[in-house]
Amino acid sequence: xxxxxxQYQLVHSYEAFEVRRYEPYLVAETVVSAAPDDAGNQGxxxxxxxxxxxxxxxxxxxxxxxxxxxxxxxxxxxxxxxSPAPGGYVIQFAMPQEWTxxxxxxxxxxxxxxxxMPARTFAVIGYSGTWSxxxxxxxxxxxxxxxxxxxxSWHGEPLWARYDxxxxxxFWRRNEIWLELD
Numbered sequence: 001x002x003x004x005x006x007q008y009q010l011v012h013s014y015e016a017f018e019v020r021r022y023e024p025y026l027v028a029e030t031v032v033s034a035a036p037d038d039a040g041n042q043g044x045x046x047x048x049x050x051x052x053x054x055x056x057x058x059x060x061x062x063x064x065x066x067x068x069x070x071x072x073x074x075x076x077x078x079x080x081x082x083s084p085a086p087g088g089y090v091i092q093f094a095m096p097q098e099w100t101x102x103x104x105x106x107x108x109x110x111x112x113x114x115x116x117m118p119a120r121t122f123a124v125i126g127y128s129g130t131w132s133x134x135x136x137x138x139x140x141x142x143x144x145x146x147x148x149x150x151x152x153s154w155h156g157e158p159l160w161a162r163y164d165x166x167x168x169x170x171f172w173r174r175n176e177i178w179l180e181l182d
Contacts, residue, residue: 004064005163006094006117016146017125019181024119026095026104027068030111033088036133040069040162043091050112051093055105061096066161066176068092122178123147123154130170131162140177147179154179 011019028050032043044067051061069089095104095114104114125143129135140158147154161176 003163004062004094004096005066006064007097011121014146014150017123017143019121019152020124021121022119025097025117026099026101027092027115027117028095028104028107029068029090029092029113029115030109031088031090036069036089039089040067040091040131041166043067043069043089046109046111047091047093050107050109054108056108057105059105061099061104064094064096065163066094067163068094069160069162121181122159123152123181124176124178126174126176128171128173128175130173131175135175136160136177139175143177143179153182155182156180 006022006025008020008022011021013019028047030043030046032039032046034042047067051063053060055061069091094117101114101116107114123143123146125139125146127135127139143158156179159178159180161178163174163176164172
């Protein structure tokens with residue numbers, strides 16, 4: 001069964017990356033003060049509780065992808081990111097399109113916030129493999145170099161998308177890094 005993802009339009013496909021225009025969507029998010037390698041797992045557990053029924057009405061919400069992580073020092077504008085920053089990381093789950101801010105059940109956990117994300121345009125590079133910091137940094141450099149070669153500029157922190165559960169074999173995992181274009 002396919003897992004729902006935020007909708008986007010492919011603007012342009014380059015050899016090393018794509019330019020995508022993402023539609024607005026809703027997220028459930030939490031802030032976790034932990035090392036980069038631990039923040040995603042801690043935030044995932046908090047948000048998984050919410051979608052599996054730890055909310056007013058005990059309603060279940062379908063899982064979507066990707067899981068997002070971003071430093072708390074920037075506004076989260078996409079479902080993905082990881083980079084060091086003081087204060088921790090924002091971890092997000094995109095909510096299925098059938099929900100609105102008015103219809104999503106209220107979280108029982110005060111660490112969870114619901115909010116709307118605006119439409120954004122990103123340059124996106126995909127890769128498979130582990131979630132290691134070295135793989136992330138290697139692919140971030142590839143994306144930044146390819147953007148410079150294409151004459152495109154970006155702003156903000158890179159966003160890191162992880163689409164698969166931790167039990168999926170590392171060589172089948174789908175990962176992406178996004179940079180918001182100017």
